[in-house]
Amino acid sequence: MRTLLEALSTSAQGLLRPPHITRRRFFEIAGSGVTASWLCGKLRAADETAVASATPRNTVKNVIFILLAGAPSHIDTFDLKVVPGVTPTSFNPTTMNGLLWPAGLLPRIGQHLSDIAIVRSVRAWALVHTLAQTWTQIGRNPAAALGNIAPHIGSVVAIEKESERRPGQVFPTFLALNSGTAAGPGYFPAQYAAFKVTPSTQGIVDTTHPADPNGTGRFNNRWNLLHALDDPLRINSPFGKDPEDYDNFYTAAKGLMYNPAVGQAFTFSDTDSERYGKNSFGNACLVAKQVLAADQGTRFIQITLGGWDMHSDIYGRLPALGKILDDGLSALIDDLRSSGLFDHTMLVMAGEFGRTVGQLSGAQGRDHYLQQFAVFAGGGIKGGHTIGSTNGQGSASAEYGWSRNRDIKPEDIEATIYSAMGINWTTVRHDDPFGRGFYYVPFSDTNVYGPVDELWGV
Numbered sequence: 001m002r003t004l005l006e007a008l009s010t011s012a013q014g015l016l017r018p019p020h021i022t023r024r025r026f027f028e029i030a031g032s033g034v035t036a037s038w039l040c041g042k043l044r045a046a047d048e049t050a051v052a053s054a055t056p057r058n059t060v061k062n063v064i065f066i067l068l069a070g071a072p073s074h075i076d077t078f079d080l081k082v083v084p085g086v087t088p089t090s091f092n093p094t095t096m097n098g099l100l101w102p103a104g105l106l107p108r109i110g111q112h113l114s115d116i117a118i119v120r121s122v123r124a125w126a127l128v129h130t131l132a133q134t135w136t137q138i139g140r141n142p143a144a145a146l147g148n149i150a151p152h153i154g155s156v157v158a159i160e161k162e163s164e165r166r167p168g169q170v171f172p173t174f175l176a177l178n179s180g181t182a183a184g185p186g187y188f189p190a191q192y193a194a195f196k197v198t199p200s201t202q203g204i205v206d207t208t209h210p211a212d213p214n215g216t217g218r219f220n221n222r223w224n225l226l227h228a229l230d231d232p233l234r235i236n237s238p239f240g241k242d243p244e245d246y247d248n249f250y251t252a253a254k255g256l257m258y259n260p261a262v263g264q265a266f267t268f269s270d271t272d273s274e275r276y277g278k279n280s281f282g283n284a285c286l287v288a289k290q291v292l293a294a295d296q297g298t299r300f301i302q303i304t305l306g307g308w309d310m311h312s313d314i315y316g317r318l319p320a321l322g323k324i325l326d327d328g329l330s331a332l333i334d335d336l337r338s339s340g341l342f343d344h345t346m347l348v349m350a351g352e353f354g355r356t357v358g359q360l361s362g363a364q365g366r367d368h369y370l371q372q373f374a375v376f377a378g379g380g381i382k383g384g385h386t387i388g389s390t391n392g393q394g395s396a397s398a399e400y401g402w403s404r405n406r407d408i409k410p411e412d413i414e415a416t417i418y419s420a421m422g423i424n425w426t427t428v429r430h431d432d433p434f435g436r437g438f439y440y441v442p443f444s445d446t447n448v449y450g451p452v453d454e455l456w457g458v
Helices: 002-011 024-028 131-137 153-161 217-234 240-258 259-266 270-275 280-294 314-339 410-420
Strands: 048-050 062-068 093-096 099-102 114-124 173-176 193-197 298-305 347-350 371-379 386-388 397-399 428-430
Touching: 062 131, 062 153, 062 280, 062 314, 062 410, 131 153, 131 410, 153 173, 153 298, 153 410, 173 280, 217 240, 259 270, 259 280, 270 280, 280 298, 280 314, 314 347, 347 410
Parallel strands: 062 298, 062 347, 114 386, 173 193, 173 298
Antiparallel strands: 048 428, 093 099, 114 371, 347 371
């Protein structure tokens, strides 16, 4: 959509011409790659069924999902295990809110332990970064039968919440900040892909043009001319879904132009940036808060913070990245609380897997490991407690802490998000291109996965 904004701004200069863009490039813009909706032609209204009796909790309006890409060390952060002679004394292990906590590494989050729930019995399925990161975002095996057409969790939220959008709401339902490699919408229409933005003090560029500062002159004339020339090919197009998707992107992009709400939500001052740590992650957290406060239709926001893949020199690198997370997340919780959004917004944070336990490697780092953690907050989540526990080393779950009495998997986290948003996680759509039926959460018919209801203290 960013490219479309640039194209629209350029057209205001009198350079209107048919967009010279390849089919391949269009789907790169759409964020949907080879799994776009053209695989199945025009996506019909889904014949949805629920294959199991389920009652979603429906406690939240919004979700902010923070992906800690690269896989943080669980035993050095949210499941602290002090390894004699290894754990730095600067981590200052301290009992806070009943938990052993690295007060020297994450001091500000430590002050918010009463707001968050830490799930320690999470175990990943895979140890390859790209595979496991995609798995975390789509809630299923990307290499399975429908994995290559599976939409992002945020895309499912977007399509399910489409009917709740009010007239005048122009922000995309699914926003991805600092998430250029976020998973796409799968076989869903391109309009449900993430709108990918890298936050900047300048906001979203190319939403106005100096030659037409109000958008009522040359820009508007060119927009009308565009439709006069192209509508026969864009609307009910004889060429199928692709040109209609293209037209939807132009229309969505136009809604963001000359719109004061866009500037208010996506720009920020140096002072506010400073409160969040004055870095890319902090700025993303700040913009996420402002976007939700604008109430312009955004319901699911992904923020990605990378850099956690510390195979070497982990204790030389972790303090700096820990501070970035500490400053940004704690400021986000503070602002969500003060704005009244905390009770209506669920924060979910996880990496794609964990890291090895015990002694460091020869390179003074930690390698890939299945055991990991997840963090939840807001939206009625019971803060100040943990779900599950690990053994003394942190190598495996000692207690699972929930009703299914097993490790918690990405599919369970996916079901938890859907339940909190009021979406039936057992839904099966019968509009997938292969005619197999697309389960929002895999194997819903056999009740393999489900929400972690214990997060709400039940």
